[in-house]
Amino acid sequence: MSKVLLKVNNLKKYFPIRTGMFARVTGHVKAVDDVSFEVYEGETLGIVGESGCGKSTTGRTIMRLTEPTEGKIEFDGTDLTDLSNEDMRKIRREIQMVFQDPYASLNPRHTIEKILEEPLIVHGMGDGAERKKKVMEYLKIVGLSEYHAKRYPHQFSGGQRQRVGIARALMTNPKLIIADEPVSALDVSIQAQVLNLMKQLQEDLKLTYIFIAHDLGVVRHISDRVGVMYLGRMVELATSESLYDKPLHPYTQALLSAVPIPDPEFQGDQMLLTGDIPSPSNPPSGCTFHTRCPFATEECKQKAPNLREIKPGHSVACHLYNDQ
């Protein structure tokens, strides 16, 4: 087993709800509620879930773009939660992020060259000539050409812009890339290009990815291990094969069976969930999934299950597997 690069322990992020004239805190949105996982060097950990499950907040909290409420984030032996802002800024050289919307995350008034050079300036890497050379090199690595350097973001298509976003993340030679829905704004044919590029880069540059997405097909394609989140909690974490072939948590089972398969001959048993996702500001007691779970018992309503390893490489948070 390769070395642990990132270790997240009991991570919590509660956003206060303020109401009234004096903005009193009247409650909390538990966006991330006691999540723990590890990321090994060189692997891709996929995080899936529906909107509001806390997958994006998890990614942002690891980079401390939003401050965690509680918990410990250990990256390469350093505890990120203890670092001062300045030290954290330095360590972001090692952890970079790729965002969903390449339209919104590139400054429209800067040329691509300037956008790509900026992280190098921020982290004081190289002199002018070296930086320019590196910009050209990385443009080529992500499949663009040198003449693109002088252009502005609006002159690019969505797929090309996402390539720029990836190049920018790579400029500082990071170890870990957190990609938050990097392909969901793209058309299918372009999505495949970007996924293939990300896989290729991982191999060539020995990168580690945390890949956050809602598309289960995409996540299976790119991930070695996958974590499923529901209402701020990690309900299942397993190797990609194990999770997709034999999902254990009822939510994962329902989620997988809800995905339309691009094959009209396919006859799968659909497990249709009733109702909507409850509000994270007022989550159900016990197991947060019990309101929609077809197998819920009295125990599920009262006691929240912990994420436990049921078999090697497959953990699940569900009372159904208490005996195993």
Next chain:
Amino acid sequence: MTRKVLLDVKGLETTFFTDDGAVQAVDNIHFDVHEGEILGIVGESGCGKSVTSLSIMGLVPSPPGKITNGEILLEGKDLTKLTDKQMRAVRGKDVAMIFQEPMTSLNPLFTIGNQLVEAIRIHNKSWSKKQAIARAIEIMKLVGLPRSEELINEYPHQLSGGMRQRVMIAMALVCDPKVLIADEPTTALDVTIQAQILKLMKDLNERLNTAILLITHDLGVVAETCERVVVMYAGQVVEEAPVKEIFKNPQHPYTQGLIQSVPDMRYKKDSLFSIPGNVPKPGSIKTGCRFAARCQYVTERCTAETPALFELSSTHKSRCFLVEEGIKQ
């Protein structure tokens, strides 16, 4: 299957007159929708699938857009020839539409009941408010909205995304339309909610025999719900076939590429097939096959001549010279 043709789109051409000249967003497309079927239109952004649906509804923003050619026949009546007033009588009654983002299509200032009653009374002027409310509750139950008696007094923001889309479907169905056009109805929804809405649409199609024109970019959704599929690329129909045929035996290189580039959740592949290049801007390609620049089988003929939609069989058509040459041999 010899079901009656309900909606017949013939040679539709919708042009947008912009500052940079006329752009044909939809260029000479033909397809028909049979009674009680679900027809899918798939394509990527900019292929003209949404403009097609807006053209049928008479909702193309004008100016700059205009239907410049072709006919849209609904049971023999040409919708393109109708006046605005006549079209208003058709819209909502004979053809209804649901959109991608239910929040932006519902008025946030009126209650759900208010908006449903408005839709009902526009087309049934003699109905009393009481009758209309009774009908609204009936239709809300039909689309599976719980506690409909209370819900009619609530506002759109009080509902979840899935419930809002159910309200949209209810609103589209209040006058028993013959054709329901659904433009990306589940794209903004989570997969578990998407599954509920797709099941609802299939149920309604079976129970009420409403024909559905489902516009989507998601091949999974198509495989699960549609009987026949029309594939669009750069404003043209490039392939048309029954759904099983499209997935098993796609003939156009674009359709083939599209199907192969979808990551299938059931298997893991080392590398996905990807179509090189980008979707061309509408109106940028004047001569030849519009897919030629991205096609792996491209020949000289493809850039010089424009292929027609060749018939492989009575139900399968493809716009590719390879198909034509295949037929000749």
